[in-house]
Amino acid sequence: MATIEVTDLAISFPLYHGDARSLKKTVRRSLDGKLSGRFTQDRRERVLVQALKGVSFSLQRGERLGLIGGNGAGKTTLLRALAGIYEPLEGQVLVQGRIGALLDTSLGMNDDMSGRENIRLRGLFHALGEVAIQEIERDVETFADLGPFLDLPIKTYSSGMRVRLAFGLATAIMPQVLIMDEWFMAGDASFRERAKQRMIGLVEGAEILVVSSHQPEIMQEWCTRLLWMDQGRVRMDGPTEDVLDAYLSTAG
Numbered sequence: 064m065a066t067i068e069v070t071d072l073a074i075s076f077p078l079y080h081g082d083a084r085s086l087k088k089t090v091r092r093s094l095d096g097k098l099s100g101r102f103t104q105d106r107r108e109r110v111l112v113q114a115l116k117g118v119s120f121s122l123q124r125g126e127r128l129g130l131i132g133g134n135g136a137g138k139t140t141l142l143r144a145l146a147g148i149y150e151p152l153e154g155q156v157l158v159q160g161r162i163g164a165l166l167d168t169s170l171g172m173n174d175d176m177s178g179r180e181n182i183r184l185r186g187l188f189h190a191l192g193e194v195a196i197q198e199i200e201r202d203v204e205t206f207a208d209l210g211p212f213l214d215l216p217i218k219t220y221s222s223g224m225r226v227r228l229a230f231g232l233a234t235a236i237m238p239q240v241l242i243m244d245e246w247f248m249a250g251d252a253s254f255r256e257r258a259k260q261r262m263i264g265l266v267e268g269a270e271i272l273v274v275s276s277h278q279p280e281i282m283q284e285w286c287t288r289l290l291w292m293d294q295g296r297v298r299m300d301g302p303t304e305d306v307l308d309a310y311l312s313t314a315g
C-alpha cells in the first residue's frame with residue numbers, strides 16, 4: 064500500500080560561486096554580521112542555503128497533496144526529495160510504493176530515439192514482456208496523439224509534445240505514487256482535459272499524488288489537501304480551501 068512519511072526533513076545546498084569569499088561577505092554584510100535563518104555555514108565555512116528545514120507530514124493512500132508557496136519556498140526541492148533525487152541532510156523520507164516522477168521532461172528519455180522507441184525502452188526498463196509493451200505502446204500512442212511525430216526522434220518535438228509523451232508514459236505504467244510539477248499540466252485545453260481524466264483514473268485507484276503549483280485553480284481542481292511552504296518550512300497544512308484562503312489573504 065502506498066504511503067509517504069516525511070520526518071523533520073532538512074536539505075541545504077552549498078553556494079559555490081566564482082568568488083565564494085566575496086559572496087560570503089555580501090551575505091554577512093547584508094545580514095548585519097549574522098547569518099539569517101535561511102543561510103547557514105558548514106564546518107568548512109561554506110555558505111549553505113537552507114532549502115528545507117523541519118518538514119514533517121505523512122500521506123496515506125488516496126490523498127492528493129498540493130504544494131503552494133512563493134518563489135524559493137522549497138516546493139521543487141521537496142518534490143525532488145520525495146522522488147529520491149535529493150538525499151536528506153537531516154531527517155527521513157520514506158516512500159512506499161512504485162514512484163512515477165513528472166518533474167523534468169527529459170527524465171528517463173533518450174533524445175536521439177523516437178517517441179515509440181522511448182516507449183519500448185521504458186517497458187524494457189520495467190522488465191515488461193512483449194505483450195505488455197505493445198499494450199503500453201498503443202495506449203501512449205492514443206493518449207499523446209502525436210501523429211507521425213511518434214516515429215521521429217524526440218529532439219524534434221516541441222515542449223508541449225514532450226509533455227504529452229512524458230505524461231502518457233508516466234501514467235501508462237501505473238505508479239502508486241505520482242510526483243508532479245505543474246509544468247506538466249501545461250498544454251492546450253483539450254490536452255489538459257484528457258490529462259485530468261487520466262489523473263482521476265490514477266488517483267481513484269487509491270494512489271498518492273503530490274503536485275506543486277502556483278495556480279490556485281489547479282489546486283482546487285486537483286488537490287484534497289495543501290501544504291503551504293514558506294522559506295523552506297511548512298507554514299500551514301490542511302484541507303485545500305482552508306489553506307488556499309489563508310495563503311491568498313496573505314498574498315493580498
Ligand SMILES: Nc1ncnc2c1ncn2[C@@H]1O[C@H](COP(=O)(O)OP(=O)(O)OP(=O)(O)O)[C@@H](O)[C@H]1O
Pocket residue numbers: 076077078112113114132133134135136137138139140141
Ligand atoms: N541546486 C541548487 N543550488 C543552490 N540553491 C538551490 C538549489 N536548488 C534550490 N536552491 C535554493 O533552495 C531554495 C528553495 O528552492 P526551490 O527551487 O525548492 O523553491 P520553489 O518553491 O520550487 O521555487 P519556485 O516557485 O521559484 O520554483 C531557494 O532558496 C533556492 O535558491
